[in-house]
Amino acid sequence: MAWEYIIQGFSEALGLITEPYIIEIALRSIKVSGIATVMAVAWSLPLSMLIGLKNFRGKWLVKTFINGLMGVPTVIWGLILYLLLVPRGPLGTLGLLYTEMGISFGQALLITPIIMSIVVNSLEAIENEIRELALTLGADEIRASFQVVIESVGGIILAIIAGFNRAIAELGIALMIGGNIYVKGGHYNTRVLTTAIQMYTVRAEISVAIALGIILMGIVLGVNLLSNLIRKWLT
């Protein structure tokens, strides 16, 4: 039967989901991508405000560039970062290759254009009406800008969630910069959900791969659900 091994894999997977080893990998994934998201937000928000709230020459070009960056495949990020981060490379002194922080850094770069693009768009969508309203009501420029940011908070949250989802689901950077290291009880492990799924599929340990896949899908869908709830609540 063609479906037999899939069904068997699933039923075995359900028993594996609560294994400490599986949970450890899932938690590491959340942690690594969470840090990536925090990093990306930290530099994306100010930059986005600069772009979204100010008018300057070449603004269109900057936005096009950011949008273009969204299309860079994750393996290309992985390759570029590998070349930069190897100890003898230009950024080698950071010691990021084959570390959790290295993956976070790479993922942060990956999701920066996504976050910026969504934030800039939502700032611009709100800017015109709110700013003018605020200005006519007697607010000064800074106060008006602040009001715009507050009003676009929904867009900012969506951007953060989209960024996190993209980060936790990517494989190229996690594999090439992280190296899928796992030693039992180790301090320097870098195995995350995506690299583990890839490895277990190669090793033909399908039920473990499925268990990890279910968790990954759970996280991604859960976060999406959250984002939809927030969106609904805001409107």
Next chain:
Amino acid sequence: MKRMTFIFVVFLIMSVAIGCIGTPKVENTTTETPRVLTISTTTSLYDTGILEEVVAPAFKEKYTIELRFIPKGTGGAIMDAKNGASDAILVHALSREQAFMEEGYGVNRKVFAYNFFVIVGPKSDPAGIKGLGVTEALKKLVEYGRMHPNQLIWISRDDGSGTNTKEIALWKAAGFSFEELKNEKWFGTTGSGMGNTLLYTSERKAYTLSDIGTYLKYQKEGKIDLDVLVDKGEELINVYAIIIINPEKIGDKDFEGAMLLAEWLTSEEGQKAIAEYGKEEFGRSLFYPAVPVLEQKEGEVFKWLLKYGFMKDGGVYTECPTKFRYNAAYDFFEFPATMVEG
């Protein structure tokens, strides 16, 4: 109302962020960060699980040094090492190892294990190579492949690994050029590790060259359906060595720690661990310890180890020529050439 929303959302983001960063590690009991060695390794060694399951835990217990293994083909392992990513490499491709050392990157090479490559294929063995010598078998495969150009007959890793290096040498010895064969229709490549390649070969009912360790593990676990068809011949010996990164060439590497690993792998304890690995699960060892054979200085395997795993340096076969030795605290095996050739 809007203000409340804002506060709620900020609170939400903060709690998620804190939750992410503050996630406790599950199996970690020690609080201090241990010393770490980065070891680039061939996939054939890694895929069997011996490094994660046996070497790393034993080594950590003894020296409190954690080993992190980066599995790539021998080529990739060497590249990582040249780029300064690793403290030592575990490899099995003599010619590449020699080049690596000649370029000044590696020192203090120690041979620690061996096993054999095998040609595996479908039980039905359509090309009829079972029991043949390697050269004959390969010739027959080419003949059969050219007769069935629309069928995938041979799968090559083609990933610059040690196994791939061996395969290229075997094709050459049989009178074929790997680069030319690659363009023929019946000849497939995966560009990936041993495990992946075995799965694909099994799926396509084709033939491939495998190291015995990975093959046994996958066969035993029922992941592949392939038979060992050719396993005789000295040229199939597969010799694993560790090479330490030359601290003079690449700074910041843990030379001392890497030396400890080389020492441990060739110590009685390490050799025993290698010999034992897989016995319970597979009914036979996946790797054989090399040191006892070298100490006994006799037998076929001893000669093969020297011929295919040692470097010729003047009148001797040595695991590490004198010029590539650096502050070595241990001895190197070295035998007069007459013992092999005479």
